[in-house]
Amino acid sequence: MEQTKLAEYKNKLEQERLRLMSEIKQSEKPQNFGDDVDEFEEKTDEAEEIGNQMAIAKDLKKRLDEIDIALSKIRNGNYGLCEKCGAKIEEDILSLSPEAPLCKACRV
Numbered sequence: 001m002e003q004t005k006l007a008e009y010k011n012k013l014e015q016e017r018l019r020l021m022s023e024i025k026q027s028e029k030p031q032n033f034g035d036d037v038d039e040f041e042e043k044t045d046e047a048e049e050i051g052n053q054m055a056i057a058k059d060l061k062k063r064l065d066e067i068d069i070a071l072s073k074i075r076n077g078n079y080g081l082c083e084k085c086g087a088k089i090e091e092d093i094l095s096l097s098p099e100a101p102l103c104k105a106c107r108v
């Protein structure tokens with residue numbers, strides 16, 4: 001892969017990484033449960049809300065992991081190769097999601 005392309009993807013990954021870190025921080029902030037917890041309805045809403053937030057945080061962390069893996073591949077010089085078959089990952093995939101670990105054929 002061209003060095004300029006590689007630098008571009010690396011830059012994208014680093015930007016995305018920073019964005020995710022701040023989103024994760026945001027989603028892990030302690031929630032304000034309010035004072036009137038004796039209302040059943042409200043309790044249910046809050047439980048649901050917390051469940052949603054945990055799911056979101058989990059997704060964010062998974063994405064962060066993928067980005068970390070991609071960045072370590074750049075450092076090791078094997079970035080852009082499919083994890084399954086070892087072929088080059090198509091540029092149109094990488095330009096959309098530079099952390100993609102699989103080529104088109106293996107994604108299906």
Ligand SMILES: [Zn+2]
Nearest residue numbers: 082085103106
């Ligand atoms: Zn593949």
